[in-house]
Amino acid sequence: MASGTGPLSVHFMESPAERELFEGRGELAAWYAQRGTAIDFAEYGSPAMRITASVPPGRDILLVHNCCVTQEDVERIEAHFTGRVTWVLCPCSNRYISRLSPPVGLLRGKGVRIAVGTDSLASNTALDMVAELRALGDVPLEELLAWATGNGAQALGMEERLGGFEAGSRSGAVLLSGLDWGNMRLTEDSRAERLL
Numbered sequence: 239m240a241s242g243t244g245p246l247s248v249h250f251m252e253s254p255a256e257r258e259l260f261e262g263r264g265e266l267a268a269w270y271a272q273r274g275t276a277i278d279f280a281e282y283g284s285p286a287m288r289i290t291a292s293v294p295p296g297r298d299i300l301l302v303h304n305c306c307v308t309q310e311d312v313e314r315i316e317a318h319f320t321g322r323v324t325w326v327l328c329p330c331s332n333r334y335i336s337r338l339s340p341p342v343g344l345l346r347g348k349g350v351r352i353a354v355g356t357d358s359l360a361s362n363t364a365l366d367m368v369a370e371l372r373a374l375g376d377v378p379l380e381e382l383l384a385w386a387t388g389n390g391a392q393a394l395g396m397e398e399r400l401g402g403f404e405a406g407s408r409s410g411a412v413l414l415s416g417l418d419w420g421n422m423r424l425t426e427d428s429r430a431e432r433l434l
Contacts, residue, residue, distance in 0.1 A: 253305065260279075262280060289315060296319075303327070304326075304327065304341070307325075312345065316350060322351065327345075330363070352385045353386075366430075372424045379423055380422065388401040409434075410433075416429055
């Protein structure tokens with residue numbers, strides 16, 4: 239694992255208000271102002287600039303949500319870190335809270351490590367990984383499964399034990415049913431059943 243005591247998890251660019259905060263406007267800026275709290279980090283210029291200025295490059299980092307990241311944000315962060323950077327997507331949570339979707343095409347186009355999560359029941363109607371994968375749109379099944387398994391294990395530095403079926407691993411096994419086998423895609427009928 240890279241420097242630090244473990245991966246750093248940051249809820250990142252979940253809403254436009256996060257970028258607006260660094261410009262001293264928007265709902266988060268108003269929230270700070272109502273409480274009389276200074277925004278002492280706005281000098282960084284943007285959330286991505288704050289992360290790259292504040293987090294050592296060798297640290298593993300999980301950036302969670304990412305609905306409002308731009309190509310510039312992705313390039314800045316990927317260029318800064320030598321540790322593992324994982325862009326964690328929780329599309330059902332995002333739709334529940336803000337009705338926004340993460341820029342899957344941008345992240346795929348940049349070839350970054352993507353993982354998928356559910357967030358929590360405080361911001362989601364169910365902890366259903368198949369629903370999360372389905373919500374990501376027209377992404378090949380093989381890629382989605384890598385995001386939901388091995389990439390998540392790598393993000394947590396647990397790839398020696400989880401995320402695959404190599405000798406010595408302790409991964410569980412899940413049976414997916416209701417697939418479109420001809421096109422290797424999830425369908426509305428796709429379900430997961432834990433076997434191990």
